[in-house]
Amino acid sequence: MNTAMQLWQKIIDELQLAVRPEADSHPHAPEEYAQLFHGTGDGGTTEVEYLNLINALVMAAKPETLLETGSERGMGTLAIACAIAANGFGKLYSVDLQPSELLSANLRKYGLAEHVEVVASHSVSFCATWVGAEFDFAFFDSDVHCRAREHDVLRRRGKLAPGAVCVFHDTSALRFGVDSSFDYIRYTDAAPGLTLPLSRGLKIVQDPPQSMDYR
Ligand SMILES: C[S@@+](CC[C@H](N)C(=O)[O-])C[C@H]1O[C@@H](n2cnc3c(N)ncnc32)[C@H](O)[C@@H]1O
Known part of the structure; x- marks a missing residue:
């Protein structure tokens, strides 16, 4: 295992990304089995089980240009940046209203700054005005009311590369609470791809057909 692969495990331990049961952080339906997932207990940070998957996806897909909408405390950013470091190439644009x-x-601290450009912007504005390379990988994790629009505008502008891996968080069809959005659940539910329904939920979509309107 190279050093960058080990770095992600070190970050999980040092930043205590797996110390609290997810069920303590958010309201969950029993069918989401949130007691089997773990996090920091801070609310916004993605469950460590899904962060591990995102880290592995980036290592497996070897994307060059990557996007994260909604960085918050940066745990998703670190998971992706460690994978970029392990791959030896790639650049992540991590967008937040207030990084x-x-x-x-x-x-x-972890020597990952060269792999990430932190962008202070509204996510939809960023996606609507991005003039750089097509994204090969995108993790949609900003406001749930903005994420479908982010993906849709990138797709319509041809800013998702063919075969791009798009990961949407908080897609459980049973999601409820102040941050839930029925429109977002419908959008991600209708998109063809891999549905992981447990805890807050994750949907992985690849190479969206240009003609399909997910709504
Ligand atoms: C769920 S947290 C992100 C968690 C992070 N991706 C992780 O895995 O640890 C959501 C973040 O999105 C940001 N945000 C919300 N709406 C946004 C928008 N329209 N544009 C950019 N950032 C936004 C918030 O400031 C917050 O930091």
Whole structure:
């Protein structure tokens, strides 16, 4: 195992990404089995089981240009950045309305800053005006009311590369609470791909057909 692969495990341990049962952080329907998932207990951070999967997906797909919408404390950013470091190439654009100091500090602390550009922007504006390379990988994790629009505008503008891997968080069809969005659940439910329904839910979509309107 190379050093960058080991780094992700070190970050999980040092930042205590798996110390609290997910069921303590969010309301869940019993069928979501949230007691089997783990997190930091801070609310926004993605469950470590899904962070591990995202880290592995980036290592397996070898994307060059990557997007994360919604960085918050940066745990998804670190999972992706470690995989980029392990791959030896790639650049992540991590977009948040208000990027946190902690994120930049952790990127520097773990030697990952060169792999990530932290962008202070509204996610939909970013997606609607991006003029760089097509994204090969995208993790949609901003406001649930914005994520379908982010994906849709990138797709319509041809800014998702053929075969791009798109990962949507919080897609459980049983999701409820203040941050739930029925439109978002319908959008991700209708998209062809891999549905992981447990805990807050994750949907993985690849190479969306240009003619399909998910709504
Ligand atoms: C669920 S948290 C992201 C968690 C992070 N991806 C992780 O895995 O640890 C959502 C973040 O999205 C940001 N956000 C919400 N709406 C946004 C928008 N329209 N554009 C950019 N960022 C947004 C919030 O500031 C918050 O930091």
